[in-house]
Amino acid sequence: MAIHLVDGEIPEEYMQYVGRKVSFIAGGVALLLILLIYSISVGAVQIPAGEVVQTIVSGTMERINALLPVDLPVWESVSHKWDIIIWNIRLPQALTAIVAGIGLAVAGVAMQSILRNPLGSPFTLGISNAAAFGAAFSVIVLGAGTMHSSGADAIIIDNPYIVTIAAFIFSLLATGVILAISRIRGTSPEVMVLAGVALGSLFTAGTMFLQYFADDVQLAAVVFWTFGDAGRADWSELLLITAITVIATVYFFFNRWNYNAIDAGDETAKGLGVKVEQVRLVGMLIASLVTAIIIAFLGVIGFVGLVCPHMVRRLIGDDHRYLIPGSCLAGGVLLLASDTAARLMLAPHILPVAILTAFMGAPVFIYLLLRGYRR
Amino acid sequence: MILEVGGVAFSYRSKNVLDDIEFDLKRNEVLSILGPNGVGKTTLLKCMNAILKPREGSILVEDEDVLKLDQMEIARKIGYVPQRCETGRLTAFDAILLGRRPHIRWNISERDLKIVDSVIKRLELGSLSLRYIDEMSGGELQKVSIARALVQEPRILLLDEPTSSLDLKNQIEILGIIRDVVRGHEVSAVMTMHDLNLALRYSDKFIFLRDGTIFATGGREVVTPETIRDVYGIPAVVERYNGFPIVIPLEEDNS
Numbered sequence: 110m111a112i113h114l115v116d117g118e119i120p121e122e123y124m125q126y127v128g129r130k131v132s133f134i135a136g137g138v139a140l141l142l143i144l145l146i147y148s149i150s151v152g153a154v155q156i157p158a159g160e161v162v163q164t165i166v167s168g169t170m171e172r173i174n175a176l177l178p179v180d181l182p183v184w185e186s187v188s189h190k191w192d193i194i195i196w197n198i199r200l201p202q203a204l205t206a207i208v209a210g211i212g213l214a215v216a217g218v219a220m221q222s223i224l225r226n227p228l229g230s231p232f233t234l235g236i237s238n239a240a241a242f243g244a245a246f247s248v249i250v251l252g253a254g255t256m257h258s259s260g261a262d263a264i265i266i267d268n269p270y271i272v273t274i275a276a277f278i279f280s281l282l283a284t285g286v287i288l289a290i291s292r293i294r295g296t297s298p299e300v301m302v303l304a305g306v307a308l309g310s311l312f313t314a315g316t317m318f319l320q321y322f323a324d325d326v327q328l329a330a331v332v333f334w335t336f337g338d339a340g341r342a343d344w345s346e347l348l349l350i351t352a353i354t355v356i357a358t359v360y361f362f363f364n365r366w367n368y369n370a371i372d373a374g375d376e377t378a379k380g381l382g383v384k385v386e387q388v389r390l391v392g393m394l395i396a397s398l399v400t401a402i403i404i405a406f407l408g409v410i411g412f413v414g415l416v417c418p419h420m421v422r423r424l425i426g427d428d429h430r431y432l433i434p435g436s437c438l439a440g441g442v443l444l445l446a447s448d449t450a451a452r453l454m455l456a457p458h459i460l461p462v463a464i465l466t467a468f469m470g471a472p473v474f475i476y477l478l479l480r481g482y483r484r
Numbered sequence: 485m486i487l488e489v490g491g492v493a494f495s496y497r498s499k500n501v502l503d504d505i506e507f508d509l510k511r512n513e514v515l516s517i518l519g520p521n522g523v524g525k526t527t528l529l530k531c532m533n534a535i536l537k538p539r540e541g542s543i544l545v546e547d548e549d550v551l552k553l554d555q556m557e558i559a560r561k562i563g564y565v566p567q568r569c570e571t572g573r574l575t576a577f578d579a580i581l582l583g584r585r586p587h588i589r590w591n592i593s594e595r596d597l598k599i600v601d602s603v604i605k606r607l608e609l610g611s612l613s614l615r616y617i618d619e620m621s622g623g624e625l626q627k628v629s630i631a632r633a634l635v636q637e638p639r640i641l642l643l644d645e646p647t648s649s650l651d652l653k654n655q656i657e658i659l660g661i662i663r664d665v666v667r668g669h670e671v672s673a674v675m676t677m678h679d680l681n682l683a684l685r686y687s688d689k690f691i692f693l694r695d696g697t698i699f700a701t702g703g704r705e706v707v708t709p710e711t712i713r714d715v716y717g718i719p720a721v722v723e724r725y726n727g728f729p730i731v732i733p734l735e736e737d738n739s
């Protein structure tokens with residue numbers, strides 16, 4: 110072999126350094142679990158944390174028993190009084206917040222590497238503007254959104270599926286245009302970012318155009334749709350979002366070495382055998398897809414995709430082996446914490462989570478920026 | 485021969501950049517590619533590990549044509565040190581570990597860590613190993629880049645102007661490292677150079693490019709005032725100091 114290995118050892122100090130990153134991620138998992146239980150236990154009705162855990166565990170076992178030919182022990186002593194609140198309302202909403210946070214953050218971390226741009230996020234490519242335009246289009250042109258108030262102040266869009274589908278189609282359209290441009294001009298980060306900014310402006314202008322001609326009810330429906338809300342998804346929608354997010358996260362994690370290589374420069378990466386153009390193109394497509402599906406179902410949720418990766422970079426560095434799982438956790442924690450705060454703040458009124466993500470995240474992020482990197 | 489380049493031609497948008505490039509290199513030799521700016525030195529280097537695809541020709545590394553291999557297989561044979569390397573919040577150890585990319589399937593093994601450790605010791609980078617590369621000087625960064633190429637366990641090391649943007653001490657240190665690594669291991673190095681004197685001191689073979697083709701190639705004897713005049717368009721004298729040839733460029737008027 111070319112390199113003599115006689116004096117190569119497992120470097121002790123480096124293993125300790127890596128160990129610290131692993132414990133950071135383990136800490137993140139613990140924090141997320143604690144936050145999940147807390148989030149479910151608080152609200153209009155307080156549920157003791159112990160009973161939250163019992164209800165979730167026994168409910169899960171019952172559902173597994175019903176689905177699969179297995180016979181897990183069922184906790185007979187657990188009361189069923191919280192079943193409806195937990196299983197129908199709070200658990201799906203909390204899980205939606207976590208999954209959406211993970212999906213947006215992982216798309217952001219991939220975009221930042223692929224586009225070699227710290228401002229890279231799913232939004233850089235104009236996807237959220239396209240989704241908002243799709244929603245506006247469906248409400249104003251297709252008439253999906255004659256809203257009416259029912260009950261206290263719950264606003265219902267008549268045909269949420271048309272809005273979702275329109276938002277998704279326009280997100281994909283934006284992705285398709287950028288893919289087409291990269292096919293012609295090559296997948297250079299500059300071309301992608303500038304094309305994304307141009308598309309974003311175009312769709313924003315389109316939305317404004319439609320809004321100008323909308324009546325006040327339609328206008329309210331469009332504005333209401335753009336407030337991303339984790340409470341919008343039911344179990345089957347959550348399942349779909351989760352499936353896409355899991356696939357995307359696995360794909361991005363599988364490419365962690367390639368992103369590290371691209372961070373070192375395109376030429377270095379190519380010298381290391383990375384097919385840079387292909388990694389860039391596929392990564393962009395998957396990041397767009399996961400963003401599009403989340404936004405289509407929940408509405409626009411900004412900030413998470415841009416800032417969570419940067420928070421984690423400041424804490425454990427740019428190595429994607431740890432940055433990707435770290436960003437996922439940060440996204441999940443930030444969105445769940447924001448969602449919990451949004452539910453509690455003006456109780457019994459519930460704010461959409463999108464209003465709070467920036468409120469919760471920006472101060473933390475500015476603090477991290479000011480503090481600089483920790484050694 | 486560890487490297488045989490035959491009839492390589494490269495064009496960019498139907499403009500011929502390189503034509504009929506042919507040379508070979510033995511084990512444990514350092515080759516310098518010389519010539520004026522824009523003559524295609526870097527292009528030739530990039531053709532050699534197929535970052536750029538030559539229009540025709542072959543590049544045999546240990547009798548295997550790398551142009552027929554997949555990019556990842558090439559990366560196991562040829563290490564590439566570009567002129568510029570981007571930095572990030574990554575320790576030197578992690579940055580060097582990246583050189584194992586062509587060998588890694590899913591995760592790093594103990595062997596990968598040991599190879600990185602031995603290269604770090606070899607290049608005396610021990611004290612830098614856990615420093616972040618975005619806090620490093622140009623010389624330190626260049627050593628990290630070379631270390632990264634070395635842990636690829638390559639047969640050939642390609643270096644694009646390894647001394648540009650380095651101070652005098654670092655220039656000597658980096659070229660010394662390259663020479664020692666090449667002599668001590670079963671690798672050869674091809675580098676593009678601007679400084680003729682450094683090239684003369686640290687290389688065994690030379691290629692002068694002019695108009696996209698090889699104008700002269702061979703050992704130190706090809707570095708003559710005539711060649712320099714024809715390739716760079718300025719007069720020069722070649723003196724000897726302690727047996728080493730030294731190129732002294734002259735101003736046009738003095739000729």
